[in-house]
Amino acid sequence: MVDATVQQSQVALTDDGIPLKTKLARATRRQKLRALGLVLPLVLFVLITFVYPIGDMLIRGFYDPLVSEVLVRTGDVIDEWDGTDLPSEEVYEAFSLDLQEAAAARDHGKFALRLNFILPGTRSLIMSTGRKAKNLDPAEIDNYQAYLVDINDEWGEREVWAAIKRLTNPIQLDYYANAIDMRIDVDGSFVSQAEEQRIYLTLYWRTLWMSALVMGLCLLLAYPLSYWLSVLPLRLSNLLLIMVLLPFWTSLLVRTTAWISLLQEQGIINDVLVGIGLLDDDSRVRMIYNEAGTIIAMTHILLPFMVLPLFSVMRTIPPSYMRAARSLGANQVYAYVKIYMPLTLPGVAAGSLLVFILSIGYYITPALVGGQRGQLISNLIATHIQLTQNWSLAAALGAILLAGVLICYWMYNKLIGVDNLKLG
Amino acid sequence: MAEGAANGEIAVRFDGVQKSYDGEILVVKDLNLDIARGEFLTMLGPSGSGKTTCLMMLAGFEPATHGEIFLNDRPINNVPPHRREIGMVFQNYALFPHMTVAENLAFPLIVRKMNQTDVDAKVKRALEMVEMPAFGGRRPAQLSGGQQQRVAVARALVFEPELVLMDEPLGALDKQLREQMQYEIKHIHESLGVTVVYVTHDQSEALTMSNRIAVFNDGVIQQLSSPETLYELPDNSFVAQFIGENNKLEGVVESIDKDDTCTVKLDSGQVVKSLKINVNQKGDRTMLSLRPERVVIEPKKGEVPNILEGTIEELIYLGDHIRTRMTVAGHNDFIVKVPNTYGHKPLKEGSVSKIGWQTQDCRALDYYTGPIE
Numbered sequence: 001m002v003d004a005t006v007q008q009s010q011v012a013l014t015d016d017g018i019p020l021k022t023k024l025a026r027a028t029r030r031q032k033l034r035a036l037g038l039v040l041p042l043v044l045f046v047l048i049t050f051v052y053p054i055g056d057m058l059i060r061g062f063y064d065p066l067v068s069e070v071l072v073r074t075g076d077v078i079d080e081w082d083g084t085d086l087p088s089e090e091v092y093e094a095f096s097l098d099l100q101e102a103a104a105a106r107d108h109g110k111f112a113l114r115l116n117f118i119l120p121g122t123r124s125l126i127m128s129t130g131r132k133a134k135n136l137d138p139a140e141i142d143n144y145q146a147y148l149v150d151i152n153d154e155w156g157e158r159e160v161w162a163a164i165k166r167l168t169n170p171i172q173l174d175y176y177a178n179a180i181d182m183r184i185d186v187d188g189s190f191v192s193q194a195e196e197q198r199i200y201l202t203l204y205w206r207t208l209w210m211s212a213l214v215m216g217l218c219l220l221l222a223y224p225l226s227y228w229l230s231v232l233p234l235r236l237s238n239l240l241l242i243m244v245l246l247p248f249w250t251s252l253l254v255r256t257t258a259w260i261s262l263l264q265e266q267g268i269i270n271d272v273l274v275g276i277g278l279l280d281d282d283s284r285v286r287m288i289y290n291e292a293g294t295i296i297a298m299t300h301i302l303l304p305f306m307v308l309p310l311f312s313v314m315r316t317i318p319p320s321y322m323r324a325a326r327s328l329g330a331n332q333v334y335a336y337v338k339i340y341m342p343l344t345l346p347g348v349a350a351g352s353l354l355v356f357i358l359s360i361g362y363y364i365t366p367a368l369v370g371g372q373r374g375q376l377i378s379n380l381i382a383t384h385i386q387l388t389q390n391w392s393l394a395a396a397l398g399a400i401l402l403a404g405v406l407i408c409y410w411m412y413n414k415l416i417g418v419d420n421l422k423l424g
Numbered sequence: 425m426a427e428g429a430a431n432g433e434i435a436v437r438f439d440g441v442q443k444s445y446d447g448e449i450l451v452v453k454d455l456n457l458d459i460a461r462g463e464f465l466t467m468l469g470p471s472g473s474g475k476t477t478c479l480m481m482l483a484g485f486e487p488a489t490h491g492e493i494f495l496n497d498r499p500i501n502n503v504p505p506h507r508r509e510i511g512m513v514f515q516n517y518a519l520f521p522h523m524t525v526a527e528n529l530a531f532p533l534i535v536r537k538m539n540q541t542d543v544d545a546k547v548k549r550a551l552e553m554v555e556m557p558a559f560g561g562r563r564p565a566q567l568s569g570g571q572q573q574r575v576a577v578a579r580a581l582v583f584e585p586e587l588v589l590m591d592e593p594l595g596a597l598d599k600q601l602r603e604q605m606q607y608e609i610k611h612i613h614e615s616l617g618v619t620v621v622y623v624t625h626d627q628s629e630a631l632t633m634s635n636r637i638a639v640f641n642d643g644v645i646q647q648l649s650s651p652e653t654l655y656e657l658p659d660n661s662f663v664a665q666f667i668g669e670n671n672k673l674e675g676v677v678e679s680i681d682k683d684d685t686c687t688v689k690l691d692s693g694q695v696v697k698s699l700k701i702n703v704n705q706k707g708d709r710t711m712l713s714l715r716p717e718r719v720v721i722e723p724k725k726g727e728v729p730n731i732l733e734g735t736i737e738e739l740i741y742l743g744d745h746i747r748t749r750m751t752v753a754g755h756n757d758f759i760v761k762v763p764n765t766y767g768h769k770p771l772k773e774g775s776v777s778k779i780g781w782q783t784q785d786c787r788a789l790d791y792y793t794g795p796i797e
């Protein structure tokens with residue numbers, strides 16, 4: 001009896017002696033399973049279409065096992081090479097045989113491509129050597145080093161072998177190094193790229209300040225507009241809001257091309273300026289195919305993303321706050337700055353974050369109206385995926401961009417708090 | 425004080441004020457009103473009658489379409505709201521959500537560039553006044569409705585305005601809290617001596633708190649007087665029906681008699697005598713107003729000059745009195761409050777009973793059939 005009471009005070013039991021917790025878990029299990037069944041399709045969808053590609057991209061930036069699968073023999077022996085001198089005859093032999101096999105199987109092109117990425121200018125070396133090595137007969141050759149150097153004297157350079165050694169390891173840091181304008185030199189240490197090859201940091205920086213500028217311009221334009229919309233009668237403000245959203249209904253391409261016809265040197269704005277005599281015909285302003293084009297078009301396209309959160313926050317601020325401030329002795333400006341503006345902060349924060357993060361990854365508009373100087377980092381990522389096929393570098397660039405966005409988000413959370421976000 | 429502005433200094437004067445929002449309908453029609461310094465004046469009326477509009481014109485948030493408003497004999501039509509020095513309590517409190525209670529209270533003082541020590545002292549005193557000394561650090565959202573209400577009152581008073589406006593400040597509170605706050609606001613008014621213009625649509629609130637009540641209907645002040653006068657001596661049919669419980673009987677004036685009385689022939693044929701209040705001549709249609717507690721049931725012979733017969737429809741036992749609904753002269757909503765005194769006559773539903781009243785308890789008013797609420 002005493003025991004029973006003690007136990008009861010420790011674990012709550014049901015009438016049949018099963019602990020209450022167990023019983024409860026059993027009772028709710030079916031419910032939980034059903035709930036899980038309902039979200040499962042979505043979870044799978046997100047996993048397959050979102051988590052997997054991003055994970056694949058993050059890995060692809062530094063992991064590429066292809067060469068290690070092609071150069072199996074070389075991979076086994078080149079690890080011994082300490083890199084101070086040329087590799088041993090053993091390595092030359094293993095490589096020659098690997099190349100012969102790869103050329104026969106037509107795999108040497110992929111290898112050539114990758115070697116070219118991490119050591120530019122080596123593609124033709126592999127291709128031409130491969131063509132010859134296809135007919136290689138081991139019985140005829142007593143020195144493989146002489147054989148290869150005879151085909152092309154670049155085979156006598158340490159740098160080529162160092163690059164091949166790095167490629168036989170599935171994990172390669174070259175792409176991340178390239179993405180921040182560095183490279184790995186012959187001794188395996190990280191050094192800056194040559195001056196004329198440093199492009200990515202400039203591009204990151206440009207992406208950053210142009211996104212910040214677009215965000216600022218959007219805020220500047222959207223704040224008064226949203227305020228005006230929020231004080232209009234509901235029917236009118238809804239109508240005008242639809243006008244704000246109207247651009248969403250036309251293709252992004254159409255909108256961007258419209259800017260071309262407006263802004264180009266023979267475009268409408270320049271024509272008007274020349275027409276009213278503000279500009280000379282031969283000093284037309286260049287407003288497109290440069291930074292200005294990108295900034296103008298992106299501000300226009302991203303404006304609704306600023307207006308919507310601002311409007312939805314402003315509409316919920318009752319006019320009595322401003323009236324209260326006025327009745328307490330604050331003039332219009334003071335009341336606006338001290339009472340109204342702080343109350344719109346969640347909308348400002350949400351809109352700014354939205355516009356900034358969207359512009360950081362913006363691609364199509366800079367591609368169309370940015371010219372050379374208005375390109376953003378996404379345009380280079382696209383180039384590497386579509387033209388140069390350097391997916392690993394594209395992945396490294398993308399991963400760094402992703403990290404940047406996450407840092408922005410983290411700082412935002414520190415400064416303002418995600419709970420204060422109000423998107424609509 | 426109860427008898428109005430005539431014997432006090434005038435704090436606020438509305439002089440022929442009209443207001444229209446759309447240029448077609450006047451929502452305030454020719455408002456003339458003097459409010460004495462230190463008075464507690466309530467604007468009472470059904471919703472949509474123009475009370476808030478009057479308050480907004482006084483506070484400076486809406487311009488008057490016509491007429492002039494004076495504050496301490498100074499015309500203020502062109503004075504912006506922040507220079508009027510009028511405290512205001514809003515229906516939804518309008519406490520600034522991003523500031524603490526103390527910051528809310530300090531706002532009007534900081535605007536006036538008061539130094540920090542004085543600000544702190546005044547904020548502290550204001551919090552003590554509303555019995556919330558420990559709540560300075562809280563955000564409005566962390567307070568209950570009643571506490572927010574108190575802070576709103578404290579904020580409207582902290583910069584020591586001479587005039588405070590309150591627009592249905594207790595509308596969002598539950599009944600019990602509302603009654604408690606009525607007394608607290610009344611108390612604060614008495615101890616500070618500020619002038620209060622209070623808006624409500626709740627007649628019992630108006631009767632409890634006010635020195636004078638202005639009853640609004642349709643943009644016009646129907647009657648302006650003390651609570652007692654308003655209840656006992658309504659000037660017109662709207663006021664009689666809006667304030668308190670009222671029995672109405674409809675009829676036509678048969679003759680105007682001496683001593684301000686008249687003889688009225690009810691639509692059901694009986695002839696009764698009543699005070700002549702709002703009728704002019706023989707033949708006028710009229711509504712007689714009769715308070716339920718002034719009706720005598722089964723009067724003794726010679727006790728009252730007016731006697732009718734009625735059928736008892738419903739009896740509700742309320743302890744101190746029995747609320748009796750009767751059909752009298754064709755109206756089936758005639759209420760009589762029968763006091764539960766020793767030896768009162770037993771009442772039975774369905775039985776016919778005599779009722780009567782003194783002539784001075786019955787008021788012949790205008791024939792008003794518009795909406796009351």
Ligand SMILES: Nc1ncnc2c1ncn2[C@@H]1O[C@H](COP(=O)(O)OP(=O)(O)O)[C@@H](O)[C@H]1O
Nearest residue numbers: 445446451469470471472473474475476477478
């Ligand atoms: N800002 C406004 N614009 C147009 N009409 C208004 C406005 N404010 C009030 N009204 C109208 O004026 C009339 C009186 O309103 P209001 O003064 O708020 O009455 P109350 O406070 O007595 O309920 C109502 O018919 C209302 O619809």
Ligand SMILES: [Mg+2]
Nearest residue numbers: 472475476477
């Ligand atoms: Mg109102």
